Amino acid sequence: MSIHPIMQKLAAKFERTDLPKFAPGDTVRVQVKIKEGEKERLQAFEGMVIAYRRGPQGTFTVRKMSFGQGVERIFPFNSKVVDKVEKVRSYQVRRSKLFYLRGLRGKAARLREVERAK
Numbered sequence: 358m359s360i361h362p363i364m365q366k367l368a369a370k371f372e373r374t375d376l377p378k379f380a381p382g383d384t385v386r387v388q389v390k391i392k393e394g395e396k397e398r399l400q401a402f403e404g405m406v407i408a409y410r411r412g413p414q415g416t417f418t419v420r421k422m423s424f425g426q427g428v429e430r431i432f433p434f435n436s437k438v439v440d441k442v443e444k445v446r447s448y449q450v451r452r453s454k455l456f457y458l459r460g461l462r463g464k465a466a467r468l469r470e471v472e473r474a475k
Contacts, residue, residue: 373434376434377443377444378444379442380406380409381450382450382468383444385405386442387430387441388439388441389401390440402430404419405419405420405458406455407455415433418430420458420459446470447470447471448469449468
């Protein structure tokens with residue numbers, strides 16, 4: 358399925374360029390804007406990217422463990438709620454969707470870390 362050239366130009370115009378390059382298997386820290394009354398603050402959501410969808414309405418799914426419970430959150434790339442994304446570490450994976458991590462616990466859920474070039 359191809360996108361109309363006008364839609365491609367429009368999508369390129371609104372595409373965010375401040376986000377780092379990351380892929381499934383990377384651990385990221387997403388700074389999320391939380392509005393409480395009239396005040397606004399940033400809250401970090403750190404976890405592993407388990408899914409990544411490209412395109413004009415692209416999203417990425419981040420999974421973390423909170424008190425022994427798995428928590429997943431889907432973030433649109435062009436959302437105003439996402440303030441900043443930091444890449445914490447990278448892992449070598451062979452799949453584009455890491456949904457198999459949902460059923461693993463402890464050492465079984467580990468992935469092999471890739472050294473980062475600094």
